[in-house]
Amino acid sequence: SYYRINGKNNITLRLSSAGGVNQVKLAQQVYQQLESIRAELPSGYSLLVSTDTTMYIKEELTKIGLRTLFSLIILLLFVLAVSRSWRILLILTISLISNLLIACVFYYIFKVEIHIYSLAAITVSFGIIIDNSIIMVSHLQRQKGLRVFISLLAATLTTLGALSVVFFLKEEQRLMLIDFTYVMLINLSVSLIVSLFFVPALMDKLYHEKPEAKIPVKVKRRVAALTARYSRFIYFGKKYRWAFMLVAVLGFGIPVGALPDEVEKDTKFAGFYNKTLGNENFKTNIRPVLEKIFGGSLRLFSDFVYEGSYFNNDMSRTQLRVTGRMPDGCTIQQLNVAIAKMEQYISQFPEVEQFRTRISGYKNSLIEIDFTKEAEYSSFPFLLKSQLESKAISLGGMDWSVSGVGKGFNNSLGMDRKSNHILLTGYNYDQLYAYTQQLEETMLLNERVKDTEINSTGSYTSDAQYEYILEVDKALLAMQELNYYDYISTFNTQLYGGDLNSYYNETESQPVYLVSGQKDDYNEWDFYNMPVVTPRGQKKLSDAGVIEKRLVGKSIRKINQVYQMYLNYNFNGPGQLGQMVQERAVDDINEVLPLGYKAQTSQSYYSWDRDKNQYYLLLLVILIIYFITAILFESLLKPLAVICLIPISFIGVFLTFYLFGFNFDQGGFASFILLSGLVVNAAIYIINDFNNLVARYNKPVNVATFLKAFNQKIVAITLTILSTVLGLVPFVVGQRETFWFAFAVGAMGGLVFSLLAIIIYL
Numbered sequence: 133s134y135y136r137i138n139g140k141n142n143i144t145l146r147l148s149s150a151g152g153v154n155q156v157k158l159a160q161q162v163y164q165q166l167e168s169i170r171a172e173l174p175s176g177y178s179l180l181v182s183t184d185t186t187m188y189i190k191e192e193l194t195k196i197g198l199r200t201l202f203s204l205i206i207l208l209l210f211v212l213a214v215s216r217s218w219r220i221l222l223i224l225t226i227s228l229i230s231n232l233l234i235a236c237v238f239y240y241i242f243k244v245e246i247h248i249y250s251l252a253a254i255t256v257s258f259g260i261i262i263d264n265s266i267i268m269v270s271h272l273q274r275q276k277g278l279r280v281f282i283s284l285l286a287a288t289l290t291t292l293g294a295l296s297v298v299f300f301l302k303e304e305q306r307l308m309l310i311d312f313t314y315v316m317l318i319n320l321s322v323s324l325i326v327s328l329f330f331v332p333a334l335m336d337k338l339y340h341e342k343p344e345a346k347i348p349v350k351v352k353r354r355v356a357a358l359t360a361r362y363s364r365f366i367y368f369g370k371k372y373r374w375a376f377m378l379v380a381v382l383g384f385g386i387p388v389g390a391l392p393d394e395v396e397k398d399t400k401f402a403g404f405y406n407k408t409l410g411n412e413n414f415k416t417n418i419r420p421v422l423e424k425i426f427g428g429s430l431r432l433f434s435d436f437v438y439e440g441s442y443f444n445n446d447m448s449r450t451q452l453r454v455t456g457r458m459p460d461g462c463t464i465q466q467l468n469v470a471i472a473k474m475e476q477y478i479s480q481f482p483e484v485e486q487f488r489t490r491i492s493g494y495k496n497s498l499i500e501i502d503f504t505k506e507a508e509y510s511s512f513p514f515l516l517k518s519q520l521e522s523k524a525i526s527l528g529g530m531d532w533s534v535s536g537v538g539k540g541f542n543n544s545l546g547m548d549r550k551s552n553h554i555l556l557t558g559y560n561y562d563q564l565y566a567y568t569q570q571l572e573e574t575m576l577l578n579e580r581v582k583d584t585e586i587n588s589t590g591s592y593t594s595d596a597q598y599e600y601i602l603e604v605d606k607a608l609l610a611m612q613e614l615n616y617y618d619y620i621s622t623f624n625t626q627l628y629g630g631d632l633n634s635y636y637n638e639t640e641s642q643p644v645y646l647v648s649g650q651k652d653d654y655n656e657w658d659f660y661n662m663p664v665v666t667p668r669g670q671k672k673l674s675d676a677g678v679i680e681k682r683l684v685g686k687s688i689r690k691i692n693q694v695y696q697m698y699l700n701y702n703f704n705g706p707g708q709l710g711q712m713v714q715e716r717a718v719d720d721i722n723e724v725l726p727l728g729y730k731a732q733t734s735q736s737y738y739s740w741d742r743d744k745n746q747y748y749l750l751l752l753v754i755l756i757i758y759f760i761t762a763i764l765f766e767s768l769l770k771p772l773a774v775i776c777l778i779p780i781s782f783i784g785v786f787l788t789f790y791l792f793g794f795n796f797d798q799g800g801f802a803s804f805i806l807l808s809g810l811v812v813n814a815a816i817y818i819i820n821d822f823n824n825l826v827a828r829y830n831k832p833v834n835v836a837t838f839l840k841a842f843n844q845k846i847v848a849i850t851l852t853i854l855s856t857v858l859g860l861v862p863f864v865v866g867q868r869e870t871f872w873f874a875f876a877v878g879a880m881g882g883l884v885f886s887l888l889a890i891i892i893y894l
Contacts, residue, residue: 134491139475159186199862223334253315259859263852264327270848283820286764287813293756294809297749385428433786441796452501452536458494460598483507550700558729584701588689608676626654753808774815777889781811784885799871803878811886814849
């Protein structure tokens, strides 16, 4: 193998920090030590840092610090603009600072690690923390007592319940978000205590409303007029409730496309379904039209956003990657020569900060190219990529791939790529191979199935090995008056290379190596076309033999004491049709396989990061919210009004990603979870006030009582939603970062749309 940096040989020292160590401070100490070592190096030697992950940490910490500052400034300016009171601003600022300082104590007690995700959680929680204080301040301004605390408690618990589903995620996702979740849980819990005990005390000491201050008559008339119009709208909505519900359902969307093509059961329902919804006319002509009519925002999101989305956890800088593969039969030395030419070409560009080369086999090489800070965000990476593509074409003789920015370049014919895989497992290797061959024969009966290959791995790029076999026809040899030994000896003469007896030169032994002059030049074309000297004169070796390329070297793999074998193949046709053919073949072979053997599609064996099953966690969130609100309202029906706001707010998420063309990644899923806990808060405040008016003041259960509760809380609710949205603004300004950008735009779109849900549907 080969490893070079900037095309030069090197020795690499890799440093890793011990657990719990501040990596940024450690990196500074390492750099100081490196400077002292550089001063002692002789001429011609250099010492450089090839990779430093703490640079990313420093950049992220700087960004998080700026986001936190901007988020805080935006929120405080918003509070000042709305309240027009320096005292209210002071109260909310003191409560926010107190919340963070108390939370730090709990970070220490619960040993929460402070890193990029946990620091980002502090910024995200700003808007939610200040919401509780705004609700409490608004309540104390208009009403006395702390009855609002019950609704605050329920609203906070719904958000905490939504965040708790992080503990049910897959391990790699849970590890990434666990400290983020801990910080959010601690901050929200502390904000509840601060709102209950500290904010009322601050209001008592710092806020003094003048008794004689009265609301102007113009304001009262304006509020009365708006309330009257809103009352008429509510009566109109109650009269045509079916129409509003229909708009909501169609706005969200009915997943007509999720209907199965057929029901493979021998029941009356299956027969009826297959004749109606499963017949070809419905699937081909009717269902596509119904999907567009009834699909709503869910169809737009699913077809144009989700299917084209990509999940990643990329934290690297702008980088170009060049890979090279030699054909079968070549050597790693030959690949190294070609890669060295590419390195020489790359080294002439001063905009390239560093490039690293790894060669581990004749089919495996990689050049990673990093750019200087000035060139990284310029057009140079695209320019270099284009020039590297031209260089790769000029080198030829091998497969090159260039990727990193723009559309990737690849001159590989992809002849060894397999797009579909079926996994078979069993306890006897020979029998398993026989069953796999049986499945291969069955699959080849389908004209769309091509290029089958049996192997122990199901990778998309085949790792099969080939060798060249010389097949000699002895009958043809006899016609040429050659015997087998003469023929093979003549062939070996072209390729000969071997040790002879050592030559003693006075006091030392000199090794002697005899090599054929044609050894490095003789190839397959020469075999078929060039005559060679034989005991019977000059003849072509191809007159009595052929050279064939055959698959060899099948590896054997066992997992949990069970052999595994893949049937890899290419399918010419739509992906859905290929999946149907594959599933049908798997079901058929499983019916004849004996006990201890099993066939399955590779998708069921290897799960992809974008696992659709994780969306069942949203149902868990909704269930948690239902129980919390049922306890608060002492009703099993009223919580349904709260929960129905969640899918309506999801319409805002769907439309945000669809209309603006944003990529949906892990952060988008996280926004669904957070949104489920946040959008119900407004409904909780209003319904809880409605219940208090009915229970404590004997108000009738009618629209007028609802409007009174609505008027008492709608201003505070609007402020809390806008404050949460504004708190997320720093995450969408600037570079579109993985996770945070999708998380912020999804939550913002859903929160804004939740206002429509509250006003129109609640």
